[in-house]
Structures are given as structure tokens and as C-alpha cells.
Amino acid sequence: MKKKIYKLRRNPAAFISDSSNRLIKGLDSIPCINHLLESPTLIKTLADPEMILPSRKFSPFQQVQSYYNRRLIDKHNSPLVSVIIPVYCCETTLVKSIESLLEQSYRNLEIIIVDDASIDMSWQEMKKLAQIDARIKLVKRTTNGGAAAARNSGLARSSGDYITFHDADDYSDPYRIELQIIPFLKNPELICTYCNFLRVDQASQESIFINGHLVKPRMISMMVRRDPVFTELGYFAPLVVSEDTEYFLRLKLYFGEERIKYIFKTLVVSSFSINSLLFSNSLVTRESENRIRFELDNKAKNTLKQIEASLHDMSCGQKSFYQWPQ
Incomplete structure (x- = not known):
């Protein structure tokens, strides 16, 4: 039932069209209902009502919730969270992206920015940011x-009790x-939290x-306990695409879905660019100004098959769950 409710809140149009209930399915033939289902504001509000607030940072509800969260965080001595950001030629988006981390309500952060041999001004922007805040650590890859x-380079240098990820756009x-670490402090059995995003x-x-x-789940938003996740699973697999999906599925297979918390809130906004790694490995069609259709190309599809086969071998004991960086 929970999965159906999540689907309704994320994508009401798909929920209605896929429903086996004839009464619900018939709603998509009503013009006014169809018009409502096209509204980004409605969908954002269903997925996360607070998204319609002018500024979540100063939301009265968030301020009250944060007060009680802070008491719990202080009780647990504010564990260090490492945030790992891979960067490749992101000079136009990097500053705003990192500023969103510097402005987090949760302050005890280790922000590790990894330059993956950028050929633009990204490294120069990174150095400027590091001068602003001592929580920022820089890593420069030569190739x-x-x-x-890049994420593996960040993981190797991280020291946080918890680790999460953030893209440079x-x-x-x-x-x-704050919202992703609180469930860990309430439940010592949890090993991962993740949230929703939109583009x-x-x-x-x-x-x-x-x-x-x-609105969709954001796999790379996952926050994990360093121990046991990093100590048991190690690093990201050497994949060109879907490396975040592989790590998440490996984690779920090894530890079990019951130890993962899906935070149904839209906490990440990601930029859409036709030149991004995901979409450059896809066949993209722009249906309208705000509607995109894409299908993974054969190379990306083969990678997903490779992931499926690898996870099968792990589940059968034919391959180690632990991955070393390459």
C-alpha cells in the first residue's frame, strides 16, 4: 500500500492510467482532471507540500521540527557527515551547488570536492570556495x-561517521x-537513507x-553509515553510467531493504542538460519546453545487464560484494 501511495504522490497521471480499478482509471478521460494532472505545482505539492513555500529555509514548520531534531543531534554529539562531490567541467553550476551545502542546517560537514581532471575553470572555482569555508577539502585527479x-577518490579521503553524495549541478x-541523518539517530539498525529529486x-x-x-527517487542522494556500509561494500564499481544504481542495489541486496529508509521529500534539485553523462548516453526527444523523453542507448542498456549479472553472482556467492577502486 505504501508503494502505491508513493506512486500516486510522485506521478498521479501514471497512478491513474496504471490502476486496475475501472473507476479510478476512468478519471483520465475527464478533461479537467487531465488538466490538473499536467500541473507541475500540483505534483510538487503532492510529493512534498512544503515545496510550495517561498523559502523552506525559513518555514515555521521546519524551524519547529529543526529545534527538536537539533536536540536529538546534540544528544548524539553531532556526528561528522562527509559529502562527496565529483566535478568535471562544472564551472557554471559548481558555486551555487556548493553554496547549498554550506547553507545546510546541519553544520558538522566534511565537504570533499573531487576535480576529475577538468579542462575548464572548475579547479580555480574550487580553490576560491575552499578559502571561504574550512569544511571544504579539495582533491585533484590528474586523469x-x-x-x-572521482567518488572513490573522495571515499578514500573521507573520515565522516556518515557518507553522502552530491553532484556538482x-x-x-x-x-x-539534517532530515537524512535523523532516522539513523532514531534507529541504529538503519544503514541508508535517500530522498526524492526533480530536474x-x-x-x-x-x-x-x-x-x-x-519527482523521482534520487539514488545518489543516499546517505550511509560508514561502518558497516563502506567497510563491507567498499567502493563504486568501475562503470561509466549507472554506478550509483549499482551501489544502491548492491547495498540493498547485502543488507536488506528493511534497513533502508526512503525519505519521501523532494530535497534535491538537479539541472537538466542534454550534454550530461546520463543524457549523452541516451536517445533524447524534447516533446515540449518542459517535457523530455529519453531511452538509454545500447551501451547504457548493456551496462544495466552487466549490473544485473554482477548482482546475481554476488547473491550466489560467486563474486565478492566488496569492490576495490580501479
């Missing part, structure tokens, strides 16, 4: 290895880290529907 290799809600067009800053979805 371009992709997001997985992402914007994190001011309460994201905005890099040029127009309008919300974008991707394959009919506005």
Missing part, C-alpha cells in the same frame, strides 16, 4: 576517470542533511518532466 572514480534543500532546465530554470515523471 579523467568518470564519476565513479545539484542544489540541496537547506534541511537535506530543472539549466537555461530556463523550469521544472522538467522526464519520461512523464517530475
Whole structure:
């Protein structure tokens, strides 16, 4: 039942069209209902009512909730959270992205920015940011290895009790880290939390529907306990695409879904760019200004098959769950 409610809140149009209930399914033939289902504001509000507030940072509800969260955080001595950001030629989005981390309500952060041999001014921007805040640590790779290799470089240098990830074109809600760490402090059995995200067009800053979805789960938003996750699973697999999906599925297979907490809040906004790694490995069709259709190309599809086969071998004991960096 919970999964059905999540689907309704994330994508009401798909919930109605896929319903086996004839009465519910018939709603999509009513013009006014169809018009409502096209509204980004409605979908954002269903997925996370606080998204319609002018500024979540100063939301009265968030202020009250944060007060009680802070008491729990202080009780647990404010554990260190490492945030790892891979960077490759992101000079136009990097500063805003990192500023969203510096403005987090949760303050005890280790922000590790890894330059993956950028050929633009990203490294120079990173050095400026590091001068502003001592929580920022810089890593410079001499060869371009992709997001997985860059994240692995960050993981190797991290020291946080908890580890999470953030892309260089992402914007994190001011309460994201706080809201993702609180479940761990309440439940010592949890090993991972993750949240929702939406995409905005890099040029127009309008919300974008991707394959009919506005709000979706964000795998790379996962926050994990260093011990046992990093100590048992190790690093990201050396994949060009879907390395975040592989790590998340490996984690779920090893520890069990019951130890993962899905925080149904939209805490990350990600930029849409046709030149990004995901979409450059896809066949993309722009249906309208705010609607995109894409299908993974054969190379990306083969990677997903490779992931499926690898996880099968792990489940059968034929392959180690632990991955070393390459």
C-alpha cells in the first residue's frame, strides 16, 4: 500500500492510467482532471507540500521540527557527515551547488570536492570556495576517470561517521542533511537513507518532466553509515553510467531493504542538460519546453545487464560484494 501511495504522490497521471480499478482509471478521460494532472505545482505539492513555500529555509514548520531534531543531534554529539562531490567541467553550476551545502542546517560537514581532471575553470572555482569555508577539502585527479572514480577518490579521503553524495549541478534543500541523518539517530539498525529529486532546465530554470515523471527517487542522494556500509561494500564499481544504481542495489541486496529508509521529500534539485553523462548516453526527444523523453542507448542498456549479472553472482556467492577502486 505504501508503494502505491508513493506512486500516486510522485506521478498521479501514471497512478491513474496504471490502476486496475475501472473507476479510478476512468478519471483520465475527464478533461479537467487531465488538466490538473499536467500541473507541475500540483505534483510538487503532492510529493512534498512544503515545496510550495517561498523559502523552506525559513518555514515555521521546519524551524519547529529543526529545534527538536537539533536536540536529538546534540544528544548524539553531532556526528561528522562527509559529502562527496565529483566535478568535471562544472564551472557554471559548481558555486551555487556548493553554496547549498554550506547553507545546510546541519553544520558538522566534511565537504570533499573531487576535480576529475577538468579542462575548464572548475579547479580555480574550487580553490576560491575552499578559502571561504574550512569544511571544504579539495582533491585533484590528474586523469579523467568518470564519476565513479572521482567518488572513490573522495571515499578514500573521507573520515565522516556518515557518507553522502552530491553532484556538482545539484542544489540541496537547506534541511537535506539534517532530515537524512535523523532516522539513523532514531534507529541504529538503519544503514541508508535517500530522498526524492526533480530536474530543472539549466537555461530556463523550469521544472522538467522526464519520461512523464517530475519527482523521482534520487539514488545518489543516499546517505550511509560508514561502518558497516563502506567497510563491507567498499567502493563504486568501475562503470561509466549507472554506478550509483549499482551501489544502491548492491547495498540493498547485502543488507536488506528493511534497513533502508526512503525519505519521501523532494530535497534535491538537479539541472537538466542534454550534454550530461546520463543524457549523452541516451536517445533524447524534447516533446515540449518542459517535457523530455529519453531511452538509454545500447551501451547504457548493456551496462544495466552487466549490473544485473554482477548482482546475481554476488547473491550466489560467486563474486565478492566488496569492490576495490580501479
